[in-house]
Amino acid sequence: MGRPVVRHSSRKIPKREQKPPTTKSDSPGTIPPYHSFTHLEAESLRKDLLAWYDRCKRDLPWRRLASSESDPDRRAYSVWVSEVMLQQTQVSTVIDYYNKWMKTWPTIQDLAKASLEEVNEKWSGLGYYSRGRRLHEGAGKVVLELEGQIPRTAEDLQRLLPGVGRYTAGAIASISYGQVTGVVDGNVIRVLSRLRCIGADFTTPAVSDALWSLANCLVDPLRPGDFNQAMMELGATVCTPKKALCSDCPLQNQCRAYRRVSCVMVT
Ligand code: SF4
Known part of the structure; x- marks a missing residue:
């Protein structure tokens, strides 16, 4: 017997971070058994x-950082950068950009000090430049308005940071802070x-x-x-x-x- 092949429907699967639905409840009761x-x-x-x-x-640089970094803000920043870069781009392409980015701006304070031109230059080739701009904007907000502390829950991440939707908020909160929340991409x-x-x-x-x-x-x-x-x-x-x-x-x-x-x- 040959190996069964499971194919998915041809309907287009959304990339990470499309418009989040408004969820009234996460109760499993709404799902048929x-x-x-x-x-x-x-x-x-x-x-x-x-x-x-x-x-x-897979051994990926953001995973290494997230598991070895003891400072929660540094950890959240490292996950946030990776999640934004991965939104529209293949893992293999992101690795090099991620490593260079983190070498240039290892903390959110470093990124907040950078100019938009420098950010765009570093983002060059990744496409969808608004992602880099939003990240930069978010870094500025964390430093200027949140005393340098990245919000600690998925709800606050989504509410307070520009460009952070339900998926990214859940990913940062679960990976960086251990919040028990799922993600859907x-x-x-x-x-x-x-x-x-x-x-x-x-x-x-x-x-x-x-x-x-x-x-x-x-x-x-x-x-x-x-x-x-x-x-x-x-x-x-x-x-x-x-x-x-x-x-x-x-x-x-x-x-x-x-x-x-x-x-x-x-x-
Ligand atoms: S989860 Fe996916 S890979 Fe695993 S058995 Fe089902 S169809 Fe196959």
Whole structure:
């Protein structure tokens, strides 16, 4: 029997940080049981996913910084820069830009002192210059209005920093501060949709809210940042858009899409 191939619908997956939906509640009660996870399933998924992540994660400079930096503001700044750069750009391209950026401006205070021209020059080649401008603007705001302290929760990050939407706020808060909050980007949408066979249009507010609820219910309470990165890593390297590598997937046993495809191939 050949390996089942799980393909995703041709609908365009949004990049990170598109318009966030307005969520009234993250209660899993709004999600039909078939598309949800039981307590035991969620526990097992966290364990399998994190074990895989510990074994297989890519060694990336922002991950190294986030895990070795003891100062929370420096940690949050290093994650914030990486998340903004990654919004529209491939990891392989970002690495070099990220390393140069952090060498030039290792702290948010350093970035706040830079001129916009210097920022644009450093951003040159990455595209979407408004991202660099917003980062610079945010650094100025943190230094001038927030006494140099980057907000400590996803809610405050989104509320207080220019250009920081729901995804980026959740990523910074979970990775830098250990806040137990999920994230949803294109990779997470694809993984969750396949795991629970969600075929509905995720661009609608109801489905988007349901995906955020699922992500918030699933996130590991002890390692939220690693869990979120693991979900995105799985989507980027294994549960890929065109041809998922299901035989390498740590979540195969829990995947409804995989089970369906396997059943079709057997009958
Ligand atoms: S979650 Fe895993 S098993 Fe399911 S489609 Fe993606 S790669 Fe395949």
